[in-house]
């Protein structure tokens with residue numbers, strides 16, 4: 001009598017885990033903030049989350065470059081996780097963007113972030129940059145975080161950019177990960 005009950009429980013547990021795994025994967029925007037430190041150098045004219053369809057949110061961003069061309073770009077990506085406040089968590093990478101574009105796989109985490117942005121953006125080529133930078137209707141997919149083993153929670157991705165060795169601006173993306181279970 002005991003064995004079937006245990007088997008049933010195991011089956012239920014496995015089924016539930018599979019259902020959560022398949023259907024509850026969620027990776028979404030909560031908020032976005034953009035800032036240029038010197039408006040004589042750059043200025044954000046768009047920085048918004050837009051509803052594109054049922055449950056689909058896209059990011060639009062446009063930053064005017066007022067002193068092109070830009071020949072040296074440094075990008076720093078730092079991830080934070082919210083506990084009582086946001087604390088640095090897991091990644092903090094700084095890359096020479098122009099060098100990165102020649103050999104992207106050397107920086108796996110930055111590569112992943114850039115891959116996610118690249119398809120929706122003209123921030124997609126090596127230096128120099130002599131035009132404004134925009135991101136158009138960028139959506140998040142569960143696949144983007146499938147290879148990063150982060151637990152459910154609230155996160156912030158901070159991207160800071162420098163050119164010619166001077167920090168120029170930053171974008172903060174507030175994100176929610178809800179994998180439906182702890183991993």
Ligand SMILES: *[C@@H]1O[C@H](CO)[C@@H](O)[C@H](O)[C@H]1NC(C)=O
Nearest residue numbers: 076078088089091092093094
């Ligand atoms: C990330 O790394 C940079 C450069 O190594 C450092 O200056 C910065 O303080 C670090 N940020 C955090 C939040 O640890």
Ligand SMILES: *[C@@H]1O[C@H](CO)[C@@H](O)[C@H](O)[C@H]1NC(C)=O
Nearest residue numbers: 119120121122123124125126
């Ligand atoms: C970069 O993005 C722009 C605008 O979407 C596109 O016209 C261009 O072909 C892209 N370049 C590369 C190298 O992917």
